Amino acid sequence: MKADDAAASPVTHCGFIAIVGRPNVGKSTLMNRLIGQKVSITSAKAQTTRHRIHGVFTRDAHQFVFVDTPGFQTKHRNALNRVMNRAVTQALADVDVILFVIEAGRLTEADEEVIALLPKDRPVLLLLNKTDKTGDRAKLLPFVERIAKLHDFHAIMPVSAQRGDGLDALLKVAGELLPEGQAMFDVDDFTDRSERFLAAEYIREKLFRQLGDELPYGLAVEIERFEAEGALRRIAACVIVSREAHKGIVIGQGGEVLKSVGSAARSDMEKVFGSKVFLELHVKVRSGWADDERALKSLGFEP
Template sequence: MSEIDVKASRFGHVALLGRPNVGKSTLLNALIGADLSIVSPKPQTTRHRILGIATHEHAQIAFLDTPGLHEGGKRAMNRQLNRVARHAPDEADILLHVIAAPRWTDEDEQVWKLIAQRDIPRLLVINKIDLVKDKADLLPFVESISAAHEYQGIHYLQATRGKGLKALMDDVLRLLPEGQAVYAGDDLTDRSERFLAAEMIREQLMLRLSDELPYATTVEIERFEQDGELSRISAAIWVEREGQKAIVIGAGGAPLKAIGSQARRRMEAMFGGKVFLQLWVKVRENWSDDDGLLRQLGYMD
């Protein structure tokens, strides 16, 4: 981290919580103005707590992106994702409950029960309002929620286009506690480039692989070396069965090359330099249902 040179009069942590696939990661990226959290149309893309920093003239906000709180999954990975989400409010000064219009599900209710236990400000963020054809339908939807759930504010967003973002940010700044900046003004996250490289590879797996296969994959950075302005990165893509390995590599290795090519471009844009990336596909049977392997792969840090 570079020297802290920000004189903020307000500082705090703001946790984004919600069920899977409501747009929390897209919202985080919009709030900090950078593509930090990986994004895909598939639920449970986010597997870690991701801290993203937004520095303003008189305030600094540490946003916390979290995995979607969900029901039904019985594997060790599902338990870990829920554990991360449930612990996030303990760090927060403000809670953003993100839902997707126009639905309130049992999983949304579980998120509400989690945040209602904390005596800190909470805002309801209704995302994806572009999916509601008749905006008049939003009023009874919100009234039904407000009748049984207390929030300090309600915001309507289309995070993919930044609509509603300024009003939400103004509300967050208003509720933020007094305090000095913890991070330097140009800091984006507390995560290492090594971690971000693994995430950018995994993003391509989520985007390019179909059905359940992305959920059977994870990425481990085996080498990350700086050679002048060139980053040399070797990564293992772990799958659970030999058949999955063949699918990831694909005919003539073309799918794997495409994954690597796009991930490399993302890394170069974020790291600000050239990247030499090598990918290997390996098998670890049942890794996603093994607490010990999850720990080795960095899921319980």
């Protein structure tokens, strides 16, 4: 996928940067803000991000390949969560730099479990996110001193993914840590994911946002048909639920929920794809899909 603006300078430093943390600390919002495009979907629901997603940003002879990861899950142990946790641990093993994201002023047991996974042989930047909600930053000093004892962080940086605060400083520090090398992507690329993948993600995001706590966790989206005809995209997608009772929740009375989801998802697609989109949605019951690794692979999850 292409970005709106291309960088003029030739790339001399390029590398992978993993964004990790427990669920709901703002990892996907951070990546979208850093690259200036909506690649990772966001919602208030835990485990919105299920795949390892690459976002690409090129600036000042540096190409940053950000790897958004699922929130590391310590409670649920079905196949879906095992696959997502493998995506996190694999990302930690494969990247050059790690951004560990927590909420400023809040350290949970789940945060500490992620800290225990952080490798000792590569730089980790600790990002204190949501600093716009903390008030007096001086009050964060005891918190920073406490968490600094848990890992040898390369730097500890306050940021606000929502507002964009502190991100220029973050890019400067991260850029200094990237290895020398040529660009891995065209300078105007913003992700290595296909339009087909993004279409499924946008639909799933709108379901999360529309249904909130009503949304059944065992829900996925499968693209059954994706046809590109110049400035037109024809897409047929299936929303997969694990129980018959969930089907009615997703469809809504008179089909209103599914219609609203389709309209909002189509709007996002048209902005990112730069084309008109015709979208068809329907719902199918597929019992046990979230605990079936073969089913997960068919839905695009990495083994």
